[in-house]
Amino acid sequence: MLLSDARVQQKYEVKQIQGEELVRIMEMGLTPGSVCEVIRRAPMGYPIEIKIRGYLLSLRKKETDAVEVSPI
Amino acid sequence: MSNQTINVQKELLRQPSTIALVGNPNTGKSTIFNALTGLRQKIANYPGITVERKMGTTIINGVLHKIIDLPGAYSLNHKKADERISYETLIGSYDHEEKPDLLLMVVDASNLERNLFLASQVMDLQIPMLMVLTMSDIADERGIRIQSQQLSNVWGVPVISINARSKQCDVQIKQALVEQGVATPKPFQWNPSKPLRQAVERLDKEWLSEHTQLPERARPIEALRLLAEGSLEDSFYQYSEEGKAKKLIEELQNTLEAQGENPTAAEVVQRYRFIGDSSEGSVTKEQRDEQTWTDRLDNVLTHRVAGPVIFVLVLLVMFQSIFSWATPFMDMIDMLFIEFGAFVGSSLPAGLLNSLLVDGIIAGLGGVVIFLPQIIFLFLFIYFLEGTGYMARAAFVMDGFMTKVGLHGRSVVPLMSGFACAIPGIMATRTIENWRDRLITIMILPFMACSARLPVYAVMIAAFVPDKRVIGFLTLQGLVFFGLYLFGIVMAVGSAAVMKRIFPTGKPTPFLMELPPYKWPNVSSVVIQSLERGKIFVTEAGKIIVAISIILWVLASFPTYEPTASDLADMDANGQTSEQMISTLQLNQSYAGTFGQWIEPAIEPLGFDWKIGIGLLTSFAAREVMVGTLNTIYSIEETEEQLGLIERLRSETDPETGLPKYTLATALSLMIFFAIAMQCMSTLAIVKRETNSWKWPLVMFGYMTVLAYFSAWITYEWANTFLLG
Numbered sequence: 001m002l003l004s005d006a007r008v009q010q011k012y013e014v015k016q017i018q019g020e021e022l023v024r025i026m027e028m029g030l031t032p033g034s035v036c037e038v039i040r041r042a043p044m045g046y047p048i049e050i051k052i053r054g055y056l057l058s059l060r061k062k063e064t065d066a067v068e069v070s071p072i
Numbered sequence: 073m074s075n076q077t078i079n080v081q082k083e084l085l086r087q088p089s090t091i092a093l094v095g096n097p098n099t100g101k102s103t104i105f106n107a108l109t110g111l112r113q114k115i116a117n118y119p120g121i122t123v124e125r126k127m128g129t130t131i132i133n134g135v136l137h138k139i140i141d142l143p144g145a146y147s148l149n150h151k152k153a154d155e156r157i158s159y160e161t162l163i164g165s166y167d168h169e170e171k172p173d174l175l176l177m178v179v180d181a182s183n184l185e186r187n188l189f190l191a192s193q194v195m196d197l198q199i200p201m202l203m204v205l206t207m208s209d210i211a212d213e214r215g216i217r218i219q220s221q222q223l224s225n226v227w228g229v230p231v232i233s234i235n236a237r238s239k240q241c242d243v244q245i246k247q248a249l250v251e252q253g254v255a256t257p258k259p260f261q262w263n264p265s266k267p268l269r270q271a272v273e274r275l276d277k278e279w280l281s282e283h284t285q286l287p288e289r290a291r292p293i294e295a296l297r298l299l300a301e302g303s304l305e306d307s308f309y310q311y312s313e314e315g316k317a318k319k320l321i322e323e324l325q326n327t328l329e330a331q332g333e334n335p336t337a338a339e340v341v342q343r344y345r346f347i348g349d350s351s352e353g354s355v356t357k358e359q360r361d362e363q364t365w366t367d368r369l370d371n372v373l374t375h376r377v378a379g380p381v382i383f384v385l386v387l388l389v390m391f392q393s394i395f396s397w398a399t400p401f402m403d404m405i406d407m408l409f410i411e412f413g414a415f416v417g418s419s420l421p422a423g424l425l426n427s428l429l430v431d432g433i434i435a436g437l438g439g440v441v442i443f444l445p446q447i448i449f450l451f452l453f454i455y456f457l458e459g460t461g462y463m464a465r466a467a468f469v470m471d472g473f474m475t476k477v478g479l480h481g482r483s484v485v486p487l488m489s490g491f492a493c494a495i496p497g498i499m500a501t502r503t504i505e506n507w508r509d510r511l512i513t514i515m516i517l518p519f520m521a522c523s524a525r526l527p528v529y530a531v532m533i534a535a536f537v538p539d540k541r542v543i544g545f546l547t548l549q550g551l552v553f554f555g556l557y558l559f560g561i562v563m564a565v566g567s568a569a570v571m572k573r574i575f576p577t578g579k580p581t582p583f584l585m586e587l588p589p590y591k592w593p594n595v596s597s598v599v600i601q602s603l604e605r606g607k608i609f610v611t612e613a614g615k616i617i618v619a620i621s622i623i624l625w626v627l628a629s630f631p632t633y634e635p636t637a638s639d640l641a642d643m644d645a646n647g648q649t650s651e652q653m654i655s656t657l658q659l660n661q662s663y664a665g666t667f668g669q670w671i672e673p674a675i676e677p678l679g680f681d682w683k684i685g686i687g688l689l690t691s692f693a694a695r696e697v698m699v700g701t702l703n704t705i706y707s708i709e710e711t712e713e714q715l716g717l718i719e720r721l722r723s724e725t726d727p728e729t730g731l732p733k734y735t736l737a738t739a740l741s742l743m744i745f746f747a748i749a750m751q752c753m754s755t756l757a758i759v760k761r762e763t764n765s766w767k768w769p770l771v772m773f774g775y776m777t778v779l780a781y782f783s784a785w786i787t788y789e790w791a792n793t794f795l796l797g
Contacts, residue, residue, distance in 0.1 A: 017337075021582040023300055026340040027147040028584050029186045034344075043376045044472025047481075049587060054214070055183040056366075056587035058468050060475070063582050 003038075003048065003059070003067035011037045012069035019066040029053040030067060078228055081200055082253035090138045090170045091130075092161065094194055095178030096187050097144030098461075098588040100206040100236030104178060105141040106597040107242040115604055116612070117764040118168050122507065123154045125169065132246045140172060146186070148193040149297055152581060153507075162197055163290035174254045175201035176245065181218055181233065182210040182589060184355060188347045189340075195227065195257035198289045202254045204245060205233040210589050213365070215358030222354030229255045237594045259292055262346040267331040268338050271299055271324040279317050296339045299324060366461075366589045373462065379469040386457075386466070387488050394449045394492060401445035409438030427629060428622070436621030439694060440614040443495050443754065444606050450489050450496040451602035454503070459593025463503065464585060471583075477565045478572035480509035481585075487513065487564070490520030494755045495613075498762055499605060506581050512571045514762060515772055518755055519564040519748060521557045524695040528746050529556060531699055535718040536739035552740075556747050563748055563779070609758065616757035624693050627667070633658040659704050664689050678745065678784040679738040679792075688751070695751050737791035741784040749780035 006012055014034045017025050029052045030036065036052040047058040059067075095101045106113075109128025118125050126141035142161060143154035150156040157166060164171030177194060179187040191203065205218065224231040230252040234244045260269065275295040280286060286294055298321055325335040334341070372378055417430040457463045463485070471481030479487075482504045489497035497517050504510040533549050540548045635654055659665055668685030675685055683705050691698035699717065706720045724733040750756065756769040763769070 023149060023336060023340060024147075024151065024582050024584065026337060027149065027189065029189070029344065031337070031341050031344050039370075040374060041376075042374070042468055042472045043380055044476070046475075047468055047471055047583065047585070049374070049468065053183070053185040054216075055186060056370075056589075058464075058471075058583075058585045058587060060471070060583040063584060 001069060003064040003069050004061055006038045006069060008038050008040055011035055011072045013072055015068040015070055017067055021066060025063060025066060028057055078255045080253040080255050084174055084200060084254060085132055085135065085249055088136055089173040090140065091174055091176060092140045092142050092172035093176050093178060094142050095144060096146055096190055098586055099178045099180040101144060101178045103236045103594045103597040104241060105139060106600045108139050111600060113604055115608055118157060121153050122764045123157055133250055145190060147190060148293060163287055172199060175199050177201045177203045179203055179205050180207045181205040182207045182214060182216065184351065185347050189343055192262045192343050195261055196259045196293050198256055198259055200254040200256045201229050202249060203229050203231040205231060206236045208233050209235060210591065215360045217356045219354045226350045226354060227257060227261055229257050237592065262343050264342050267328055267333055268342065271328055272296060275320060275324060279320055300336050300339055369590050373465050374469055383466050383469055390453045391488065391492060394446060398445035398449050402442055405442050409434060428625060432622045432625035436618040439621060440610060440617050443609060446493050447496045447499065447609055448602050448606045450500060451605045452598060454500055455598040455601045456593055459598055461588045461590045464587045467585065468587060478568045479513060480504050480506065483513040487517060487520060490517045490522060493522050494518045495758045498758050508575060512568050514759060515571060516564040516567045518750060519560045521560045521747065525746055527696040527699045529553060529743055531717060532739040532743050535721045536736045556743055560747050612761045613757040616760065617754050620753040621693055624690060627663040628659055628690060630663055633661055655704055679741045679788040691751050692753050695746060735796060737788050737796055740791050741788035744787045745780045745784040748776055748783060750776035
């Protein structure tokens, strides 16, 4: 599943990153095998705030669409 | 990962050296820079681009050193101009920056893994460094304990832990530099896999070493970048035999893939793997279930409903305070310059030089300094809120709304400050990371009805809009006033939508915004940065503003007018004081007056005559000057200013038809024109500074003038047909 469809307060394992910006996204710590938790969504649904490697990061839909995850 | 001897160097600091601060954004890097340099800073744009160069000096053990604060970056894999500058400076190939002799690698202890990612890349460049851990109190709160000695052993550089918010953080750093020194890290400390290492070595040996001018120590990093990108695109160095390189990169990528590695991801994955493995010995983490302060605050401040409401309240408090704090200072500055002008005017013999000094130069300088209170107060708020971590939350909460109209979550604060004045607002767009979003925000910001438009609106509404009650307490005058504000916002949103379509996209940069932990900012750093913004405005935009005021003074003062005897007799007959009348005649027959006559045919369709034409020129100094110019044109006595002008405008008749010259249609047309025309040289000057080119201020002036012209024309026609017809 995509990070865009992830549920709030649920933990996920990052499976794969796709698209042109995959290096950028991985450099922020979202490497395959890392664990992230969806913290909340902004008022209009996006950006999505996640916790990854102990810090908080927000991503817009375009970026969350590029991240494949599976629930833990 | 075995313990190793660290080759510490201490002699580097005995002679003047260049020290660069490197690190992720939000690590306290700027705070350290401000603590080390104080107000001994120089901030200017790098040539040709909009990235700011922050340079300062500091004294360590009696020796003066240069400090460069490199733009914060998450990776050396440069995609954006600021990251590229950091990278090029570090490898010593950037013409406009000195090669650093040693580095302070700033690392956020509460966010160690991601910070060490950049640190591991920088270490591959083998520049002597001291690693500075910041935010240890936040790490403590989260149960993270870092063994500095262990970390130092793993990475082969000295490590110190400081509290960037304490007043002595500069002392701590200086002491560490003297006592612990710096060490040159070894490359590939992160232990890349054999296939990756081989690929890097081959690319280096078979192509980079012969075909680029990169220093040897920078080649592995460049090789990694090329392998991940899979192309030569955006290589900034001189290279030859492109075809050979492309083939080689492709071949190496295939080899990596055959050996089970993803060539695009290999570097990132392996660095993070090493960081994760190595921190087992140096970092201990207590599992704590309790919520941190950040979690608790975020539950409220980024809440779906409460979040936007709180943000609006914060803005309200912010702008109300700026307004009420800045106004007395602005009044004081205004008075000081008027008094000073009057003093200079009366102590020098009357004449052209006197007038140039008083009406050209001193008035021009006053026009610069008057903006300082608003700029400094706005930036005190912005840097303070940025330092607490709240600004990122505000952007997070607002981003969904703002992307709907083609803007960015971080556009809100600059746009709102535009209601006070466009200048601090345009300076505040620097917080928007993406250049295109920032440019669009700058280009639409002057549509926000700033306070300088108020006097023009006030005179026109009072003179021509009937004071009728519409519903309840709402009057027609109030509605027109509100409508003008709304009109500005609508124009801003519409223009943003159009620009989003026509401006070149360039390389899209992904939206990956960090929400740093909440903390109490370092107050002196906030104050220093705000004062620096004021300094930048005065030194960089100020020059342009004073130059244009002198040009405007020339246009209004030449050719000079000498009253003839019959003119003086006429004045006496009309019962007007001659001084008032002389300045009227002076203006009317000056270049500005000629300009008014000259553009009259062009502005006639908008309902304007040559007198308003003069005002359009002179109000370029500042919009409110329109009122002063009309006062001069109509020889209004200073004592009866506003009422006098209103009466005079109402009673002005057309000599041919005998009907009133100015009507409600003229007033509406003029107000609409002022709502969108780029009638402000100071705004253009700051746009030049912030975009570092004359192109954007000229585009802004052009499109806003065209838009204003047609809007005013339509308004005039519409009002004549439907309101007066």
